Amino acid sequence: MATHLQILLIRAALALYVASTACAFTYLFSKDEKWSRWMLWLMGAGLLLHLGSFGARIDAFWQIPENRYYMPINSFFGALSYLSLAVALVFFVVEREHRLGILGAFVLPWTVVGAGAAVLWADPKVEGLVPALQSYWMSVHPVVLMTAYAAFANAFGVGVALLIQEHQIKSRKPSELCYRLPSIEELDTLNYRIIVAAFPMLTVGIIMGGIWAYNAWGRFWGWDPKETWALITALIYAGYLHMRFLKGLRGRKAIYVSMVGFASVVFTFLGVNFLSQLHGYLSGGG
């Protein structure tokens, strides 16, 4: 029952996300503020349904006594569902602080991709957790890390907007878009602010994983591909921060570095499943 409900709700949420993204793109090329409002309303409604779907998943998950009371994000479906939810939530926070509705077109596609991949390709079935995952860290370590990933996805969207804006400014015939997008400085700052907020989450999430690994497997760090790639991601973003603070890196070049970081985030989340026996969604391990 709960499984059907969660699928129904996430499909409805996905439909609303798609509609919201369509509004975001329309807003990009139209001066009418109503598209921005529609985008936010549809997004908000989608978010509520998505939360409902996730709630239904938690309910189904907790039917299995061993899974109580851990978060159901061990499987690909659960992880993608949470990730797209987090992207939307972070976008709301950014939007609330900065009132940059225009960014919807650059960030919301990630929500659609995440929720869409969950609906189309992932198995929504809930299963019992293997003993290694039956730990309260299950509700903390992946949640913190995926929230950081979601923030990095937002930063990536802002980066794309910056590159487009820079291209517009440099071109001989800047289009309407040039006036719609925020200034380069504003986008650069926002990209940086999001990364700076997510970086401690990423690193602390990695450390939490180490503490969990020490309690489950007797080692803090084991150079497992997932751990290694998370570390590489942290190193890239640390490089970005140092170049910014100490070398005054700004604008396009800074965005390129942060985009390499995001590529590493995507690889850590997806690519590593093909490398790691221990940590992958495909193997059902930790």
Added chain:
Amino acid sequence: MKVFRSVRFNIFLGALIAIAAALGTFLPQVPDAPEKVSAFQQAHAYLFPLYNCFGLFDLYHTWWFMALLGLMAFDVVACKLWNKPPDAGMVALPPELTDERELERRLARKEAALRLKPLRARFGVPGGAGAAAARLRAALSARGYHVQEELRSDSGAALVATRHRLQRWGSYVAHIALVVILAGALVKCLFGFVEMVPVLEGGSRAMQNKPWTVYVDKFTVKYYDGTFTPKTFSSVLRVQDADKVLGAKTIRVNDPLDIGGVRFYQASWGAGGMFRSVALRLGHALLRLPQRVPTRVPGTPFDVTADVMLPNFTISGGKADTASLELKNPAVRFTFAVGAHKTAPMWLLQNYPKLCLVEDPQGTLSPAPAPPFQLASIDPVLFSGIQVAYDPGYKIVVAGALLWLFGTVTLFYLHRRRLWILAEPGGDGTEVTIGGWSSRAGREFEPEFKALAESLRRELGGRAGVEFFQNPLVEVS
């Protein structure tokens, strides 16, 4: 020495570590998958020795990778401790207080310095500069600023006010935390140990790193219904030094036994091939056979012996083998005998009752017609895989982790604001100039700064109108 403290060098070093670490995830590593390393060796006869001489198959434990990490730790110390303290913050601040005596010159210098601040505000207030400075000081203290007075006289006054001063230590603490974490890892490498102790249920095994013996009195594994996914597995564990019991506990995954820092983890389990008995179904009757004990089949002249059990039966190279130590597809080898005459050994599989494989003297298997008896059940002796780990560096690592948490949160989540205030006689009273800087990037501080200047002016009863200036932050390249 200078090179180690250069940002360029350290970014290059970080990139090198990242690339090396990434390489290790694409090549099989000996500690994780020795069989994959052997397979790689067979597949790439020429590449293997080349890679191997750089230690690429145990990359994370090679001297050069360790050296890179060590160099990173050294550089962090070099950058953070030997660079000119104090830390100027995230952007270079213009020169501050100097030793020059002459007030005029000092104020002139301050004014020049103020002009470089990202944000500036200017407004006029009635009264002398000294009095204005005193009131500004009180007003800023009330707003949570820490105020230092640098100069105060009626011919000019200067203040520096800061909020969330802790933020400036964040960078130091976070960098020191990294070194502490690496030091913890080093302590583990030098003084810690890890060993795998597989113990048969009801048996014991001596440890290598300690003169202790590990007893597993009972081992239990439960599966989720209809799957091979374990629900829980646990061992009733006892650790003894000769006759003295050092510790005893039912351990499960995520819940180890700790004896003075030596921790005993429930890591794995498996079936090694030993069993207490197997049951053979003959029509409606069940015949129980202990391992390697010939047993008479009732009402016949046959003796039957069950000698070998494979937990996850597979055929490799035409011979019987096991794919793993999990009881996924158990098979048992039986031999029938009448007096001294023996039949060829035959394999029966619990999950496939109609399958029977006969083994020739070379061990090669061939299918045989389904026999009138089946393998009904097995009572295996399982072994419990106990991982024993001693990590004296763990507490250091945790201390480093807490420092890191404190450092990064302070550095990135606290918002340090700094104001430089100059009060000089001007107009019919005092001209107040405020320069502002904040640890937040870009124009984030601007609205707050403007509101603050405006409210300070009002509080000091100044003339209407605050002039604002700003310096560019980012230029389009």
